[in-house]
Amino acid sequence: MLAQTKQFRKDQLSQVNPPKFEKAEDMADLTYLNEASVLHNLKQRYYAKLIYTKDFKKDQLQQVNPPKYEKAEDMSNLTYLNDASVLHNLKQRYYAQLIYTYSGLFCVAINPYKRFPVYTGRCAKLYRGKRRNEVPPHIFAISDGAYVNMLTNSENQSMLITGESGAGKTENTKKVIAYFATVGASTKKEKDESSQKKGSLEDQVVQTNPVLEAFGNAKTVRNDNSSRFGKFIRIHFGPSGKLAGADIETYLLEKARVISQQTLERSYHIFYQMMSGSVKGLKDICLLSNDVTDYYFVSQGKTTIPNVDDGEECLLTDVRT
Numbered sequence: 057m058l059a060q061t062k063q064f065r066k067d068q069l070s071q072v073n074p075p076k077f078e079k080a081e082d083m084a085d086l087t088y089l090n091e092a093s094v095l096h097n098l099k100q101r102y103y104a105k106l107i108y109t110k111d112f113k114k115d116q117l118q119q120v121n122p123p124k125y126e127k128a129e130d131m132s133n134l135t136y137l138n139d140a141s142v143l144h145n146l147k148q149r150y151y152a153q154l155i156y157t158y159s160g161l162f163c164v165a166i167n168p169y170k171r172f173p174v175y176t177g178r179c180a181k182l183y184r185g186k187r188r189n190e191v192p193p194h195i196f197a198i199s200d201g202a203y204v205n206m207l208t209n210s211e212n213q214s215m216l217i218t219g220e221s222g223a224g225k226t227e228n229t230k231k232v233i234a235y236f237a238t239v240g241a242s243t244k245k246e247k248d249e250s251s252q253k254k255g256s257l258e259d260q261v262v263q264t265n266p267v268l269e270a271f272g273n274a275k276t277v278r279n280d281n282s283s284r285f286g287k288f289i290r291i292h293f294g295p296s297g298k299l300a301g302a303d304i305e306t307y308l309l310e311k312a313r314v315i316s317q318q319t320l321e322r323s324y325h326i327f328y329q330m331m332s333g334s335v336k337g338l339k340d341i342c343l344l345s346n347d348v349t350d351y352y353f354v355s356q357g358k359t360t361i362p363n364v365d366d367g368e369e370c371l372l373t374d375v376r377t
């Protein structure tokens with residue numbers, strides 16, 4: 057056999073790491089992070105059968121909770137309340153389709169990106185007047201708690217809904233409003249014609265959302281229905297707990313979007329809803345063409361959203377129909 061040596065040019069060589077980095081567990085620690093040293097490290101670990109194992113330093117470890125706390129409904133009860141156990145608990149519950157979990161006074165909601173049948177009328181009834189530990193964690197339980205406190209203490213109640221974009225704030229807010237509309241609904245049916253046309257007060261309160269979202273929500277990279285404004289919703293009840301009205305204050309609308317959009321984003325839904333032509337006569341009044349690209353200000357990015365029918369949405373926005 058002929059032994060061969062091969063000459064490399066200096067610029068083809070990569071720096072070798074000090075021996076203490078041999079079989080390094082975290083390659084980010086390497087002094088020289090080049091292709092050759094990464095491949096060398098992976099190969100050496102593979103030869104030593106270190107394909108999955110990872111050793112952690114003791115101070116990186118966090119205490120594990122006893123098994124009885126698996127999928128705990130209220131994380132404030134955990135013996136060890138650390139990042140890892142909170143995330144583990146939320147993940148295990150999420151895998152079991154349990155998207156709501158308490159953490160003391162807070163209710164953590166995980167976005168399932170799927171419609172679970174947990175917001176039905178039957179579900180809402182289940183939470184009415186129940187104590188917190190009688191029913192599984194739910195946004196309805198929080199809403200009912202606020203409603204009961206309002207009635208028993210005669211005091212205004214407030215609820216803060218927060219999270220990153222796409223977390224589910226808008227969706228959960230709508231569930232809260234729908235819950236109050238259900239529990240605060242007046243029992244007697246309005247007879248006169250004008251109120252029948254407009255729908256009941258409960259319906260009117262719930263129907264404000266499509267309008268608000270048409271003018272204030274847009275597709276972003278992170279959320280196809282991203283609220284580009286903040287809102288403060290006030291719901292009023294009569295002395296017996298019947299719904300009496302609602303008002304909404306909005307603030308900080310993102311105005312730049314009206315004239316320019318990023319490639320993967322869209323302007324406010326209303327522009328594309330109007331272009332859909334689903335509301336008869338609307339395009340004529342506004343002298344609109346049939347091609348959205350005629351309008352540069354709204355067509356710099358996307359002009360459609362997968363699984364969203366702007367025509368159908370427009371009918372919901374148009375409260376006259």
Ligand SMILES: Nc1ncnc2c1ncn2[C@@H]1O[C@H](COP(=O)(O)OP(=O)(O)OP(=O)(O)O)[C@@H](O)[C@H]1O
Nearest residue numbers: 167169170221222223224225226227279281282283
């Ligand atoms: N509980 C839920 N059940 C089913 N789908 C949900 C739920 N919560 C959120 N989603 C889905 O995730 C999307 C984003 O949620 P949402 O619009 O509520 O986020 P957000 O927190 O208001 O974000 P932003 O800050 O961008 O307005 C929704 O359009 C919906 O498809």
Ligand SMILES: [Mg+2]
Nearest residue numbers: 225226282283
């Ligand atoms: Mg939102």
